[in-house]
Each structure stands twice: as C-alpha cells, then as structure tokens.
Amino acid sequence: MSLNQKMITILLFPLIGLMSCGNEKKETAETKQVQKVVITLKGSDTVLPLGQKEAEDFMKKDSTASITVVGGGSGVGITALADGTTDIAMASRDLKTDEKLKFTEAKKDIQQITIAFDALSVIVNPENKVMQLTREQLEKIYTGEITNWKDVGGANEKIVAYSRESSSGTYEFFKDHVLSKKNYATTVLSMPATGAIVQSVSQTKGAIGYVGLAYESIGVKSLSVSYDQGKTYVAPSVSAAKDKSYPISRPLYYMYEIGAASKVKAFIDFALSDEGQKIVAEIGYVPLK
Amino acid sequence: MKTFYKKFSEKFIEGLLMLSGTVTSLTVILIVIFLFKEGLGVFDKKPVEEGYVIAINKNNAIRKITSAEIKNIYDQKITHWNEVGGKPDSIVLFRLEDISNFYSDDEIGENFEGLPNCINRLVDSLPNIIAFFPEKYLIKDFKGKQLEIDKIKLAEFFGGKEWLPTAQPSAQLGVLPLIMGTLWVSLGAILLALPLGLAAAVYMSEIAKDNVRRIMKPLIELLAGIPSVVYGFFGLVIIVPLIQKTFNLPVGETGLAGSIILGIMALPTIITISEDAMRNTPRAMKEASLALGASKWQTIYKVVVPYSISGITAGAILGIGRAIGETMAVLMVTGNAAVMPHSILEPVRTIPATIAAELGEASNGGLHYKALFALGCILFLITLFINLTVEFVTSRNKHNKH
Numbered sequence: 001m002s003l004n005q006k007m008i009t010i011l012l013f014p015l016i017g018l019m020s021c022g023n024e025k026k027e028t029a030e031t032k033q034v035q036k037v038v039i040t041l042k043g044s045d046t047v048l049p050l051g052q053k054e055a056e057d058f059m060k061k062d063s064t065a066s067i068t069v070v071g072g073g074s075g076v077g078i079t080a081l082a083d084g085t086t087d088i089a090m091a092s093r094d095l096k097t098d099e100k101l102k103f104t105e106a107k108k109d110i111q112q113i114t115i116a117f118d119a120l121s122v123i124v125n126p127e128n129k130v131m132q133l134t135r136e137q138l139e140k141i142y143t144g145e146i147t148n149w150k151d152v153g154g155a156n157e158k159i160v161a162y163s164r165e166s167s168s169g170t171y172e173f174f175k176d177h178v179l180s181k182k183n184y185a186t187t188v189l190s191m192p193a194t195g196a197i198v199q200s201v202s203q204t205k206g207a208i209g210y211v212g213l214a215y216e217s218i219g220v221k222s223l224s225v226s227y228d229q230g231k232t233y234v235a236p237s238v239s240a241a242k243d244k245s246y247p248i249s250r251p252l253y254y255m256y257e258i259g260a261a262s263k264v265k266a267f268i269d270f271a272l273s274d275e276g277q278k279i280v281a282e283i284g285y286v287p288l289k
Numbered sequence: 290m291k292t293f294y295k296k297f298s299e300k301f302i303e304g305l306l307m308l309s310g311t312v313t314s315l316t317v318i319l320i321v322i323f324l325f326k327e328g329l330g331v332f333d334k335k336p337v338e339e340g341y342v343i344a345i346n347k348n349n350a351i352r353k354i355t356s357a358e359i360k361n362i363y364d365q366k367i368t369h370w371n372e373v374g375g376k377p378d379s380i381v382l383f384r385l386e387d388i389s390n391f392y393s394d395d396e397i398g399e400n401f402e403g404l405p406n407c408i409n410r411l412v413d414s415l416p417n418i419i420a421f422f423p424e425k426y427l428i429k430d431f432k433g434k435q436l437e438i439d440k441i442k443l444a445e446f447f448g449g450k451e452w453l454p455t456a457q458p459s460a461q462l463g464v465l466p467l468i469m470g471t472l473w474v475s476l477g478a479i480l481l482a483l484p485l486g487l488a489a490a491v492y493m494s495e496i497a498k499d500n501v502r503r504i505m506k507p508l509i510e511l512l513a514g515i516p517s518v519v520y521g522f523f524g525l526v527i528i529v530p531l532i533q534k535t536f537n538l539p540v541g542e543t544g545l546a547g548s549i550i551l552g553i554m555a556l557p558t559i560i561t562i563s564e565d566a567m568r569n570t571p572r573a574m575k576e577a578s579l580a581l582g583a584s585k586w587q588t589i590y591k592v593v594v595p596y597s598i599s600g601i602t603a604g605a606i607l608g609i610g611r612a613i614g615e616t617m618a619v620l621m622v623t624g625n626a627a628v629m630p631h632s633i634l635e636p637v638r639t640i641p642a643t644i645a646a647e648l649g650e651a652s653n654g655g656l657h658y659k660a661l662f663a664l665g666c667i668l669f670l671i672t673l674f675i676n677l678t679v680e681f682v683t684s685r686n687k688h689n690k691h
Binding site for chain 1: 360365384450451455457466525526529625636638
C-alpha cells in the first residue's frame with residue numbers, strides 16, 4: 001500500500017512539472033503574439049547561422065519581437081515565401097526562372113536584399129604542392145576527367161574529390177559556377193557536413209574539397225583560382241571577395257514580399273546596419289562594405 | 290461483487306493486451322503498404338521532371354532518346370547528333386536560363402508573356418538545338434518536335450550504375466551501386482562482429498570469473514547506448530586515417546571503415562543476447578557432460594553452443610539488422626560515392642545513407658521522393674530475406690536436435 005502510494009507520488013511529480021512547463025510556455029507565446037509582430041525566416045542552411053545570430057541580437061535589443069529561424073535549403077525558403085508560410089526567405093542563390101514565374105503567377109512582388117557575400121574556397125591537403133588551379137581544371141577534376149595530381153602540376157598521386165550532399169545549396173552553386181552545370185562524376189565522395197570535408201581533406205593526402213570561407217582552418221590549404229584560363233590567379237580572402245576579384249563568391253539574400261515590407265523592415269534594417277554587418281564578419285562571411 | 294470486479298478487470302486487461310497486439314500488427318502492415326505504394330510509384334514516372342519538355346528542331350530525324358543520352362548530351366559528353374543516331378552535326382544546348390543570350394528583355398516581356406513565342410522561334414531557327422523548358426511555354430502550333438521519353442524501367446532502375454537523382458534535365462536512377470554498397474558494408478560488419486561477439490559471449494558466460502563478468506557486462510552494454518553520430522565521428526577521426534595508413538590507400542573513407550564501425554555497433558547486441566542464451570543452458574546438462582569426461586572446451590562447443598543456438602542466432606539477426614539499417618555512422622565514414630565497389634577498400638554509398646542524406650530535399654510526391662521510397666522497399670526486402678533465411682536455418686537445426 002505505502003509502496004504503491006510512494007510510486008504514485010513519484011510518478012506524479014514529473015507529470016505535474018511537465019504540465020506546468022507547458023502552461024508557462026503557452027502563456028508567454030500568447031502574450032508575445034498579442035503585443036508585437038512575429039517574423040519567420042526560412043531557407044538556406046548557409047545563411048542559417050547568420051540569420052540566427054541576427055535574430056538573437058535583434059530580440060535582445062527589442063524584447064517584444066519574436067523571430068523564428070528555420071533552415072532547409074534555399075529552395076525550401078523560396079517555396080515557403082511563395083506559399084506565404086514565411087515572412088523572409090533566406091537564400092544563397094538568385095531566384096531561378098521557374099521560381100520567378102511562380103511569383104508572377106501568384107501576383108507577388110519580391111524584394112531581394114543582399115545582406116552579405118560568401119566565398120567558396122577550394123581546399124587541399126597541406127602536403128600538396130599544387131598552389132593554384134584554373135576553373136577548367138576544377139571542372140575536369142570534379143567531372144572525373146582529371147584523376148591524378150600530376151596532370152595539374154602536382155605529385156603522382158590520385159585525386160580524391162570531396163563534395164557536399166546534393167541537398168546543399170553549396171553543391172548547386174559549385175555545380176553552376178565551377179562545373180558549368182555539368183554533373184559531378186559518380187566517383188566524387190559526398191560528405192554530410194562542411195566540417196566533415198575539412199576533416200577528411202586535412203587527413204587525406206590527395207584530397208580536394210570546397211568549403212565556405214568561414215570554414216577554412218589550419219589543417220587545410222586553400223588554392224588560388226583563375227577564371228581567365230590561367231592569366232591571373234586570385235587567393236580566397238575576405239578582401240578579394242569584397243572587391244569581387246575572387247571569382248567563386250556569391251551574394252546571400254533575404255527576400256520578402258513588398259506588400260509585407262512594413263512588418264519586416266525593422267529586422268532588414270538591422271541586418272544592413274553596422275551592427276548587423278559586424279555579425280556577418282563574426283560568422284565568417286564577407287560584409288557588404 | 291469482488292469476484293465480479295476481479296473478472297471485469299481481468300477481461301479489461303485481456304482486451305487491452307489484445308488491442309495493443311492488433312494495433313502493432315496493423316501499424317506494421319500499414320507502414321509496409323505505404324512504403325510499397327510510394328516506392329512502386331517510381332515506375333510510373335518519367336526521368337524528366339514533370340511539366341517539362343525536351344524539344345528539338347522538326348528537321349531532326351531523332352524520335353526517341355534515353356535518359357542516359359540526355360544526361361550525356363547536357364554534360365557535353367555527347368556533342369554530335371550522330372552519336373545518338375542522327376546527322377553528324379554538333380548539338381546546340383538550350384536551357385530556359387539561356388533565353389536572355391538569344392532575345393532581349395523587351396522581346397521576352399516583363400512578365401514572360403513573350404517567352405513561349407521566343408522559344409518557338411529559337412527551336413525553329415536552330416536545326417541542331419535541343420531545348421529543355423517547362424511545358425506551359427509550349428505554344429499550340431509549336432514548330433519544333435517533342436522528344437519521346439520512356440517511363441523508368443525495372444531493368445534500368447536495378448541495373449543502372451549511375452545514381453544522380455537531381456541531375457537536370459534527366460535524372461539517373463541506377464540503384465545497383467547502392468545495393469552493392471549496402472551488401473558489402475553489412476557483410477564486412479557481420480564477418481567482423483560475429484566471431485568476436487561469439488568469442489566474447491562464450492568467455493563471459495563460461496570462462497570469466499564472476500567479478501570480471503560483473504565489470505565487463507555493463508561496459509559492453511554501455512556500447513549500445515552511445516549515439517551513432519558519436520560512433521561516426523570516432524570513425525572519421527580515428528579509423529579512417531588508420532585504414533588509409535595501414536593499406537596505403539589514396540582515401541580512407543571506405544567500405545571497410547563502415548564495416549568496422551557497424552561491427553562495433555552490432556557487438557553489444559550479439560554479445561548480450563547470446564551470452565544470456567548460453568547462461569540459460571541447464572546446469573544439469575553441463576555437469577552431465579563434464580561427468581562423462583568431456584573437457585570444458587568440449588562442453589562449450591558440444592553442449593552449450595548447440596543448446597543456445599536459437600538465442601545466438603537471434604542475437605546475430607538483431608545485430609545484422611542494426612548493421613544494415615544504420616545510417617548516421619555510415620554516412621560519415623564511407624565516403625558516399627555512388628560507384629560500383631570492386632573491393633571493400635573503396636568508397637561506397639549505402640541505401641540508408643542515401644535516404645537520410647537526400648530525403649530532405651526531395652519534393653513530396655516527385656520522382657526523387659518515390660525513388661528513395663523504392664530504395665526503402667529494397668532495404669526492407671533485404672532484411673526480410675535475411676530474417677527468413679535465419680528462421681529457416683534455426684528451425685531445421687531444432688528438428689535435427691530432437
């Protein structure tokens with residue numbers, strides 16, 4: 001009897017705790033909704049860390065604001081914007097033609113704001129002698145035409161090419177801008193995360209990979225890249241990406257519907273302010289100015 | 290009154306037990322039906338994205354084209370029409386984005402109202418063009434010719450060696466490398482884990498002293514509680530470089546790395562279950578064997594192992610089940626290149642890793658989504674086959690024994 005009672009009280013305690021927790025959360029959410037606008041950001045995983053930090057800092061400044069940030073990929077964010085399930089779409093690429101058409105069909109005007117730049121650097125193992133590659137060489141490496149480092153001025157070593165999984169915006173960007181839209185060779189290894197690429201390249205002698213500028217680390221060496229058949233090579237750096245001399249760089253966007261501009265304006269302004277641009281640099285992307 | 294109450298509560302509990310049994314079976318059946326319904330849908334689709342057409346000039350003699358040919362044309366591996374049965378002229382590629390290279394913004398119109406006409410004129414004016422664009426920009430009296438493309442065939446799906454489900458304009462869905470990758474990795478894992486696991490189980494149940502066992506058992510069970518991502522990271526940082534150095538390979542992310550990690554992950558299941566089964570051998574049987582003059586080792590392999598064989602197989606099945614279905618750890622260490630593996634020392638891509646990595650981007654109900662479900666069906670059939678084989682083998686063993 002007493003044992004049973006004890007059991008019941010023990011079992012009840014967490015239950016009560018759980019219930020009270022739930023209530024509390026609901027209340028705060030409700031009060032916020034009543035008081036102030038709620039903004040949702042959805043889209044690119046590349047922009048995600050930036051969006052999160054900006055949302056955090058923005059909410060610290062304006063305690064009444066509530067901002068939700070969700071990833072999923074640029075395509076997911078843009079679709080959500082067209083469906084009206086998000087206020088701001090984060091994107092690491094321009095609108096595709098068929099997406100533009102989708103918006104014209106829905107009679108929505110989209111404002112596209114560049115909030116930062118991201119540069120992709122091509123990385124190799126530090127032991128690799130190769131210091132620079134042309135875009136054509138990169139294309140041939142990733143489409144499987146060049147398989148040995150000696151063909152691009154390196155040692156007689158097999159090339160092990162790493163890429164991101166096909167769900168990543170970086171995968172698409174690299175395909176569009178470096179491989180001239182050709183498909184990756186099936187022999188290319190695909191890794192689930194950028195960190196995994198850095199890790200693998202740092203421990204594999206013949207490796208080559210591509211990562212965001214923010215991910216460069218001491219275990220790997222980044223290559224200079226030429227987009228004019230080898231006349232000039234540019235090393236990836238924040239300043240080179242800023243003055244657009246480094247070719248593999250892309251703008252990062254916030255997109256919103258012009259009709260809803262008043263709702264999101266404060267947040268967009270914050271992202272473009274000096275404070276917002278400082279966050280850009282902290283995260284490892286290239287600020288606008 | 291009391292008996293009535295007792296009877297009622299008994300009936301109630303009985304009903305509850307039956308209900309939970311029914312619900313579980315129903316859920317399993319429903320999941321299987323859903324899986325196959327979605328998965329078989331892949332054979333109802335064309336490799337070119339729905340709502341898109343591939344068109345050529347009307348004077349081009351080509352009528353039909355395979356998915357692989359389209360891919361090779363757009364990858365510029367096929368550059369002349371005679372390679373696919375046409376005239377020896379070089380192919381001109383056109384995608385919708387390229388329209389601005391041919392026509393000004395004024396001609397296309399601000400809201401793309403001039404686009405269908407532009408495409409029509411373009412396809413008509415270039416005899417060697419191949420154009421890929423959405424169907425809704427096809428005007429009624431289109432002067433070009435639409436290419437016929439077959440639905441995905443069974444032989445193409447299971448025999449194809451290229452897995453490029455997001456390739457534009459035509460997806461390549463060859464699952465053979467993925468099936469082979471899964472089988473290689475799982476087979477390697479079983480070969481590593483089974484002998485090691487059985488040896489450990491025999492040691493723990495028959496040879497180890499009580500206090501040794503008391504330390505070992507919780508330690509091994511702890512292995513089962515480690516999240517698979519942690520195993521994956523361990524594999525990537527420790528095992529991958531080790532394999533690379535030991536075998537002097539260009540790349541350490543190989544099927545073997547996956548096998549080792551999966552083997553380690555399957556060990557606790559195999560050890561715990563087979564050890565429990567062995568300890569259930571009646572003391573009388575063991576003592577009888579020893580009394581007949583059999584040595585300890587003879588007792589183990591003539592009495593203990595045969596007696597507990599069904600438990601050992603159960604452990605092995607569950608271990609294999611974990612190995613085949615495991616996703617995250619494998620995703621991190623096998624390199625995930627969808628190539629046909631020639632040895633276990635090459636990068637492989639497994640079915641679960643493919644599903645986990647790609648389902649997030651596949652649009653609901655689309656070709657890629659259905660193809661991933663079809664992969665799920667294949668995985669299901671593989672595990673089902675293994676389970677049935679093992680059941681068959683154990684039931685035969687039992688007949689022999691009695």
